Amino acid sequence: MKEVVGICGTMALLAVAGCLYFGALGTAHAEDLVEVPIELPEPFFGGTPLDYWGPNLEPEDYKDRPPFMAPQGTAVVSRGKPVTSSFKNPIVGRLEQITDGDKDYAKTSLVELGAGLQWVQIDLEKDHEIYAILVWHFHEGKRVYFDVVVQVSNDPDFKDGVTTVYNNDHDNSSGLGVGKDKEYIENHKGRLIPADGVKARYVRLYSNGNTANDMNHYVEVEVLGRAV
Ligand SMILES: [Ca+2]
Numbered sequence: 420m421k422e423v424v425g426i427c428g429t430m431a432l433l434a435v436a437g438c439l440y441f442g443a444l445g446t447a448h449a450e451d452l453v454e455v456p457i458e459l460p461e462p463f464f465g466g467t468p469l470d471y472w473g474p475n476l477e478p479e480d481y482k483d484r485p486p487f488m489a490p491q492g493t494a495v496v497s498r499g500k501p502v503t504s505s506f507k508n509p510i511v512g513r514l515e516q517i518t519d520g521d522k523d524y525a526k527t528s529l530v531e532l533g534a535g536l537q538w539v540q541i542d543l544e545k546d547h548e549i550y551a552i553l554v555w556h557f558h559e560g561k562r563v564y565f566d567v568v569v570q571v572s573n574d575p576d577f578k579d580g581v582t583t584v585y586n587n588d589h590d591n592s593s594g595l596g597v598g599k600d601k602e603y604i605e606n607h608k609g610r611l612i613p614a615d616g617v618k619a620r621y622v623r624l625y626s627n628g629n630t631a632n633d634m635n636h637y638v639e640v641e642v643l644g645r646a647v
Pocket residue numbers: 516517518519520521522528638639
């Protein structure tokens with residue numbers, strides 16, 4: 420009888436040890452995620468109804484976005500960071516307004532680039548783990564922007580080590596590869612593009628006109644991440 424108790428005791432100890440071992444393993448691999456606050460601008464009501472449909476357009480989303488969860492320490496790392504562009508002198512506004520934190524729909528908060536495929540690029544000034552990129556092209560009325568491609572790299576010229584995190588250019592008219600992501604209707608919530616902790620210093624966003632005109636617009640871009 421004493422022998423049996425001894426075996427049971429040993430097994431119980433092994434079970435507890437096993438639990439502790441797996442518990443430690445769990446915390447080592449899955450870092451605790453916390454909600455990252457995202458500041459939204461006031462919505463605009465009214466404007467011209469959208470007269471556009473495409474097979475690649477996702478249904479309009481009226482719901483609130485679920486909380487964005489990322490590892491502790493993730494925050495907006497793009498505020499006030501330098502912005503460059505394929506279109507150096509915007510028709511409306513200044514490039515630095517793309518990272519100034521102002522997301523208002525008003526014309527005075529809008530940056531307008533010329534027609535055709537254009538990009539803007541944010542320099543985070545050092546390597547970051549990037550968990551999401553938020554983009555507000557325009558939200559004074561409903562629009563869809565075409566050939567939205569978002570890439571990250573450590574090469575300011577985007578020739579080497581480029582990771583594409585979003586691409587809705589289904590026919591590869593931009594020459595950046597065939598995209599599988601959806602076209603979407605702009606609103607005040609912006610578009611949240613998950614980036615899964617990819618490491619990079621530069622973020623580049625392409626577009627090629629929209630449903631209202633051939634121009635390209637930005638109200639704000641926010642990169643959610645943390646320094647490496
Ligand atoms: Ca802005």
